Amino acid sequence: MKKVSKVFSFAIMLILALALVTGCGSDKADDKESQGGEAQGDFDGEFIIGGFGPITGDAAQYGLAVMNSSKIAVDEINAAGGVKVGDKTYKLAHTFEDDEAKPDVALAAYNKLMDDGVQAIVGGVTSGSHMGVVEDAYNDNILMVSPSVTVDNGIEHPNAFRTCFTDSMQGDIMAKYALSIGAKKIAVIYNQADEYSTGIMQVFVDAIKDSDAEIVANEGFEANATDMKTQLTTIRNSGADLIFAPVYYQAAYYITQQAHELGMDIPFIGTDGWDGVLEVSVDPAVLEGSVFQTPFTYNDPNPAVQEYVKKYEEETGEKPNQFGANAYDAVYVVKAALEKAGSIESEDLIAAMHEIEVDGITGTISFNENGEPKKDVKLIKIVDGEYELFTLE
Amino acid sequence: MVRFLEQFINGLSVGSVYALIALGYTMVYGIARMINFAHGDIIMVGAYVLYVCKSIIGLPSIVSVIVTIVFCSLLGITIEKIAYKPLRKAPSLAVLITAIGMSFLLQALSLLIFGANPITFPSVIKVSPIYIGSITISGITIITFVVTFICMIGLTYFVNNTKAGSAMRAASEDKPAAELMGINVNRTISMVFAIGSALAGVAGFLYISQYQSLMPTLGALPGIKAFVAAVLGGIGSIPGAMLGGIMLGVIESLSKAYISTQLADAIVFGILVIVLIVKPSGLLGKNSIEKV
Numbered sequence: 001m002k003k004v005s006k007v008f009s010f011a012i013m014l015i016l017a018l019a020l021v022t023g024c025g026s027d028k029a030d031d032k033e034s035q036g037g038e039a040q041g042d043f044d045g046e047f048i049i050g051g052f053g054p055i056t057g058d059a060a061q062y063g064l065a066v067m068n069s070s071k072i073a074v075d076e077i078n079a080a081g082g083v084k085v086g087d088k089t090y091k092l093a094h095t096f097e098d099d100e101a102k103p104d105v106a107l108a109a110y111n112k113l114m115d116d117g118v119q120a121i122v123g124g125v126t127s128g129s130h131m132g133v134v135e136d137a138y139n140d141n142i143l144m145v146s147p148s149v150t151v152d153n154g155i156e157h158p159n160a161f162r163t164c165f166t167d168s169m170q171g172d173i174m175a176k177y178a179l180s181i182g183a184k185k186i187a188v189i190y191n192q193a194d195e196y197s198t199g200i201m202q203v204f205v206d207a208i209k210d211s212d213a214e215i216v217a218n219e220g221f222e223a224n225a226t227d228m229k230t231q232l233t234t235i236r237n238s239g240a241d242l243i244f245a246p247v248y249y250q251a252a253y254y255i256t257q258q259a260h261e262l263g264m265d266i267p268f269i270g271t272d273g274w275d276g277v278l279e280v281s282v283d284p285a286v287l288e289g290s291v292f293q294t295p296f297t298y299n300d301p302n303p304a305v306q307e308y309v310k311k312y313e314e315e316t317g318e319k320p321n322q323f324g325a326n327a328y329d330a331v332y333v334v335k336a337a338l339e340k341a342g343s344i345e346s347e348d349l350i351a352a353m354h355e356i357e358v359d360g361i362t363g364t365i366s367f368n369e370n371g372e373p374k375k376d377v378k379l380i381k382i383v384d385g386e387y388e389l390f391t392l393e
Numbered sequence: 394m395v396r397f398l399e400q401f402i403n404g405l406s407v408g409s410v411y412a413l414i415a416l417g418y419t420m421v422y423g424i425a426r427m428i429n430f431a432h433g434d435i436i437m438v439g440a441y442v443l444y445v446c447k448s449i450i451g452l453p454s455i456v457s458v459i460v461t462i463v464f465c466s467l468l469g470i471t472i473e474k475i476a477y478k479p480l481r482k483a484p485s486l487a488v489l490i491t492a493i494g495m496s497f498l499l500q501a502l503s504l505l506i507f508g509a510n511p512i513t514f515p516s517v518i519k520v521s522p523i524y525i526g527s528i529t530i531s532g533i534t535i536i537t538f539v540v541t542f543i544c545m546i547g548l549t550y551f552v553n554n555t556k557a558g559s560a561m562r563a564a565s566e567d568k569p570a571a572e573l574m575g576i577n578v579n580r581t582i583s584m585v586f587a588i589g590s591a592l593a594g595v596a597g598f599l600y601i602s603q604y605q606s607l608m609p610t611l612g613a614l615p616g617i618k619a620f621v622a623a624v625l626g627g628i629g630s631i632p633g634a635m636l637g638g639i640m641l642g643v644i645e646s647l648s649k650a651y652i653s654t655q656l657a658d659a660i661v662f663g664i665l666v667i668v669l670i671v672k673p674s675g676l677l678g679k680n681s682i683e684k685v
Contacts, residue, residue, distance in 0.1 A: 056504060056509065057509060058509065058610060059509075060508075060510070061509060192654070192655050219649075220654040223614075224613065226604045226606075226614070226615075227403075227406070227407050229403040229406065229407075229646075230400055230403045230645075230646045230649040230654075233396070233399050233400055233650065234400075234650055237396055250511050250608075253606065254604065254606070261531060262529065280511045280606060282514070282605045282606075283515075
């Protein structure tokens with residue numbers, strides 16, 4: 001009997017080990033497609049763009065958007081004949097690792113990407129994970145273009161750039177907007193356990209304090225909170241005429257829904273985390289008139305945007321969000337840097353980043369000396385259950 | 394005063410959800426002497442089952458709710474049979490870790506099946522709110538409170554006044570002795586899990602009616618809070634769970650409203666620490682002397 005069970009357990013171990021090996025193998029094959037030969041068809045070589053972000057867990061929507069959009073951009077560039085680098089033509093390849101929005105997993109994902117021979121990175125996606133790898137990426141001196149890391153010190157190293165606005169820029173933009181519509185008493189509700197939310201809140205509050213308007217309530221809520229009624233009751237009783245909620249779309253949904261249940265009709269303004277809020281709301285009427293900052297909306301009539309939206313929908317069956325759009329632009333930014341540099345060496349690419357101007361789907365992007373993007377500010381207003389785009393003067 | 398009442402009702406609304414979940418925790422702990430950390434995730438499963446029945450299959454609301462409760466109950470029994478029963482004689486730490494593993498398993502499974510994107514699910518309960526002066530009490534708050542109260546009374550009666558209830562109490566005190574008295578301990582524990590998980594099903598149904606959004610992680614935070622509520626009220630005590638849940642909700646709400654939203658959790662857990670220092674068995678817990 002004992003012998004049988006020993007044999008049995010050995011067999012199980014063998015199966016598990018095999019499953020592990022084949023599991024990893026097939027994963028990679030999916031992402032990279034046919035990476036095999038160096039020179040394929042008309043191409044003289046291959047340039048691998050890596051990415052990492054959450055594709056499981058709470059923040060998976062962001063990571064999936066970045067992964068799918070990067071892939072769409074890479075396929076598009078390859079279909080159009082690849083990238084001309086000096087006198088050679090390179091094919092782009094794309095590989096993506098899950099970081100579960102956790103810094104320690106992100107570091108493992110980053111190391112895996114480097115082992116796979118990645119030559120530039122479009123990532124990270126969430127600020128926390130990104131901060132977990134910036135030092136290593138700097139030491140490896142690899143070009144990093146993040147589509148969505150908004151934390152201020154996220155790109156302080158010369159190798160790091162981003163295509164999205166920072167937390168502080170968003171706080172300033174929304175303060176300017178609040179004052180432009182004549183708000184006098186402003187309430188703030190934010191996620192106190194989230195760097196993104198607290199960061200923007202701080203900049204916003206400082207900006208309002210320097211004006212003739214005042215902050216009448218500043219309410220926090222804990223991570224994963226679903227009940228905001230207490231905070232909203234306080235805000236209602238504070239006599240606020242505008243509520244600023246620098247939060248992600250799920251929290252934005254809970255806040256607006258519960259404000260409606262409490263019979264409040266104070267208008268809301270938010271930040272780019274709000275993108276996608278209509279899709280998670282039971283009743284779009286509770287969002288009517290809300291305004292938030294975002295570089296992208298799938299309703300944008302721009303043909304380049306519509307082309308991307310169509311491809312994204314074909315790929316995933318869902319509408320793309322700004323995380324995807326910024327990732328799509330980030331891949332084109334890397335392409336432009338390759339062409340400008342005429343080299344695939346990281347050092348040349350990083351130097352070229354400051355000289356390029358890319359006409360992307362989120363606007364015309366160039367980078368300042370710190371690696372911050374320079375582009376127009378777009379705002380979205382929710383009208384009749386639809387996103388409507390306008391530009392802040 | 395009106396403001397105070399408003400915030401008190403906000404607290405009651407959250408507190409009654411905590412209380413309902415805490416009843417499940419306390420029930421399982423009281424009899425099986427184990428903390429079922431997968432309890433919060435059974436709530437999540439319940440919410441998804443309700444969604445599948447109502448929105449995908451299109452069953453009537455009342456049938457969907459019954460299917461949800463029965464499904465959760467069976468899930469509870471299955472989990473107990475597969476994961477906890479083989480460890481009946483193992484140290485309690487092993488069971489605790491298994492329960493946490495079970496919690497992750499349920500979360501990962503629903504992530505695989507339903508994906509990470511939140512799913513919206515309009516409430517199946519349509520009760521108009523009650524207005525007292527300028528105060529509004531939403532229908533779902535009243536229903537949650539009433540359901541929790543009925544469950545508490547029903548459970549107390551069941552445990553204290555029925556044959557099956559006596560069997561449960563006997564099994565909780567001394568398993569081998571209960572077995573010698575002719576009590577089928579395994580079946581009794583299965584029944585405890587069935588009832589505890591059915592309560593989680595009810596909680597899932599009420600939770601989803603209140604917040605109208607489904608996520609694989611939705612059970613985690615209320616699960617933890619309800620566990621704290623159960624400990625505060627005296628884990629193992631059924632009225633204690635109700636008291637602990639309501640108190641936790643109200644303290645949370647009032648400290649957010651009058652002290653600081655940023656410090657609310659610190660205050661809540663501070664109170665828990667003080668209660669446990671003064672009365673280690675919780676507010677309504679029995680002081681049991683460990684026999685050596």
